[in-house]
Amino acid sequence: MTQHRGMVIVGAGECGARAAFALRENGYSGPIDVLGEEEHRPYERPPLSKGRPGGAVPLKEIATQAQWDSAEISLSLGTKVTEVDRADRVVRLADGRIMHYDKLLFATGARARRLPLATTAPVATLRTMSDAQHISSIAVPGSHVAIIGAGLIGLELAARLRAGDVDVTIIEVSSAALGRAVPPELAARLVQRHRNEGVRFEFDAEITAITDRTIALLDGSQFTADLIVAAIGAEPETGLAEQAGLEVRNGITVNVTLATSDQNIFAAGDCCNFPSPRTGAPVRLESWRNALDQGEHAAANMLGASREYQKTPWFWSEQYDLTLQVAGLPQPGRPFVRREPGSGATLLFQFDDDGRLVSASGLGPSGSVAKEIRIAEMLIERGARPDPRLLADAQSNLKKLLRTG
Amino acid sequence: MPSWIDACATDDIEEEDVIRFDHDGAVFAIYRSPDDRFYCTDGLCTHEKVSLADGLVMDEIIECPKHNARFDYRTGEAKAAPVCVNLRTYATKIENGRVLIELMGAQ
Structure with a gap:
């Protein structure tokens, strides 16, 4: 059977979803396939940092099934891509299907970084819907959660948990919160606010071991919690791109048009490393806005627009x-x-x-x-x-x- | 029955700006356009219930401060992703330096 070549989007998060709809908004009428590994229809993440504490985790879908259908976008969920074959321009799926692409977009996002620590103890992360459900099921009022990492996700999670009367300790290896992303003065003010809300901080805290539900620090102190969450950042999902021989350096390398070294393949959102506007310095961003803007931008360029990506990085975080x-x-x-x-x-x-x-x-x-x-x-x-x-x-x-x- | 509600003084809003007005549990946004006309829409973004009065007015567009949803505040029409649901709009009139908005069936 011969197939029409179409647009194939690998990854069904904010970025992939936006790109798919943007292809239609730009007048593309051929086939669009969006391939997602999770079983849920694309949703806004991370779900827990936005939801109500204590209750069920609200899933905010990016689009309803009716909207996907009316845009004639084929959404394949629970679908794993095993290979991108650039020579034949095909994507092979674990279920045996083969998709022929005209242009391909990697919108594979990022995955929560795991602790660089050999431990068999259960350590949660917060990225996906099932992560959020897991945290919500254990972090009930009166329970104690230890969060490793005082970055944005860690702090947002702490604020949510405190609102649900959960006891929170944040363990951070460096001497301050929020690293380089936020001016130190504002980070310190946020930390003070968290302290006023009852969050305990352990800065300069090097973890030596985690056994069962207890964290041991280098200085000999120990923390036992009902749940340990590692919120130490995310790593770009680049496995397929690497396998396909594309350049990967802290993300899939793209040029100012978000094209990879293969002119038929683009990458956008958390998974890509792109040149900053004006300075050209390579940067990889993990933010809601960047995922949407780049998805939209890549879609236009997949249709031949060749526009340079020049948006200013921007993010928003709510805490209390x-x-x-x-x-x-x-x-x-x-x-x-x-x-x-x-x-x-x-x-x-x-x-x-x-x-x-x-x-x-x-x-x-x-x-x-x-x-x-x-x-x-x-x-x-x-x-x-x-x-x-x-x-x-x-x-x-x-x-x-x-x-x- | 429509009824006119006194929302604010005309001077409460700068040109090309917006303020929030709460009434009877509902939130409204009241705008003063660059050509000095007054408009009123629902006050919360149709995407994620963010107060539009915290957003930036540029010409006839209000932009949601959180997700950059854009609406034409004169008609309520949604102009850009991530929204596709329009804002409701309400008639306004000026009397004695006050901005009144018309709420159908309110009260």
């Missing part, structure tokens, strides 16, 4: 009533320009040597920093050189900078 938003990539060691727009909100801006705005980070109650971070994001994207004194002046209307920039 605080919202953290960061646009651009904060540079460790560079000075910040501070803006205090009131109601406890703080914005921190950074410039490069040419006076261009390169990052903006904001922390404040609920959506209090959203407008100004959004404006900053647009300024960063334009390569604008706003006057630092205007940014620092809480009375100045930042929106005017968009008109003049």
